[in-house]
Amino acid sequence: MGGVAWTAEEDHLLKKCIQQYGEGKWHRVPHLAGLNRCRKSCRLRWLNYLRPNIKRGNFTDEEVEMIVKLHKLLGNRWSLIAARLPGRTANDVKNYWNCHLSKKLNAQEAEEEREIDINLDVIKTQPRSIDSSSVNKRSQGESPSFLQVPHESGISSSPTFDVDGHSQMLAIEEDNMYSCLDQQGNIVGVLPMDFQFEEVKAMSNGQSSSQWDWDDLLFDLDMYNDSSSC
DNA sequence: AACTTATCCAACCGCCGCTAC
DNA sequence: AGTAGCGGCGGTTGGATAAGT
Numbered sequence: 570m571g572g573v574a575w576t577a578e579e580d581h582l583l584k585k586c587i588q589q590y591g592e593g594k595w596h597r598v599p600h601l602a603g604l605n606r607c608r609k610s611c612r613l614r615w616l617n618y619l620r621p622n623i624k625r626g627n628f629t630d631e632e633v634e635m636i637v638k639l640h641k642l643l644g645n646r647w648s649l650i651a652a653r654l655p656g657r658t659a660n661d662v663k664n665y666w667n668c669h670l671s672k673k674l675n676a677q678e679a680e681e682e683r684e685i686d687i688n689l690d691v692i693k694t695q696p697r698s699i700d701s702s703s704v705n706k707r708s709q710g711e712s713p714s715f716l717q718v719p720h721e722s723g724i725s726s727s728p729t730f731d732v733d734g735h736s737q738m739l740a741i742e743e744d745n746m747y748s749c750l751d752q753q754g755n756i757v758g759v760l761p762m763d764f765q766f767e768e769v770k771a772m773s774n775g776q777s778s779s780q781w782d783w784d785d786l787l788f789d790l791d792m793y794n795d796s797s798s799c
Numbered sequence: 800a801a802c803t804t805a806t807c808c809a810a811c812c813g814c815c816g817c818t819a820c
Numbered sequence: 821a822g823t824a825g826c827g828g829c830g831g832t833t834g835g836a837t838a839a840g841t
Binding site: 572574593594595596608609612645646647648659660663667 | 826827830834
Binding site: 572573574607664 | 806807808809810811812
């Protein structure tokens with residue numbers, strides 16, 4: 570292993586400590602539990618191994634499918650991905666990805682690239698709620714005037730978003746870039762895909778209560794988009 | 800059976816953002 | 821404003837084990 574393995578006795582002490590004092594205050598846990606481990610080790614051991622309801626064993630097909638889908642949306646944000654998989658830990662997901670899916674998908678992608686020309690047009694649109702003032706202005710640190718939840722514009726069409734009172738869409742144009750389109754389909758701006766939602770959150774002056782809101786919004790929108798394109 | 804190589808996964812490390820002072 | 825301490829995260833390491841020769 571990558572370090573000193575935990576003994577059954579250490580596990581027992583940690584478990585007892587968490588049961589008695591609860592999670593959190595990890596800096597106190599080594600002392601309270603009488604363990605010669607750092608706070609991080611204790612936290613990790615609890616989260617990845619001792620916590621109740623942790624699912625062991627192989628990933629199901631559904632879970633694998635979910636991981637692939639979520640990784641496309643979120644990248645290497647393992648904790649977010651794991652949060653969508655009950656009983657699985659970020660470490661589990663990360664390990665599974667690195668051991669199984671990473672190689673498999675890389676090989677698959679390489680194969681696909683050999684076989685087909687990349688056609689940007691086939692990349693489905695991925696609507697995003699974003700304020701037009703944010704587009705191309707990140708470096709200036711300008712704040713969006715508002716951000717709205719999406720509304721469905723029709724049964725077969727993708728959801729659209731009100732941006733400053735005008736219907737606009739944000740679409741994946743190519744790797745790592747979003748394009749902001751107006752109703753006529755004209756590109757009115759571009760936004761790097763690494764546009765971090767922490768920044769949006771900061772810029773929106775607390776309109777979003779947490780990082781989760783953004784990630785959940787994105788996730789739900791993409792799931793919506795996926796289901797409507799099937 | 801002995802050795803080598805590949806794979807798995809628990810544990811550690813360093814960094815980041817947040818908060819309190 | 822600067823800083824220390826904290827929780828949390830993703831990347832990496834390396835020992836255990838399985839598979840191959």
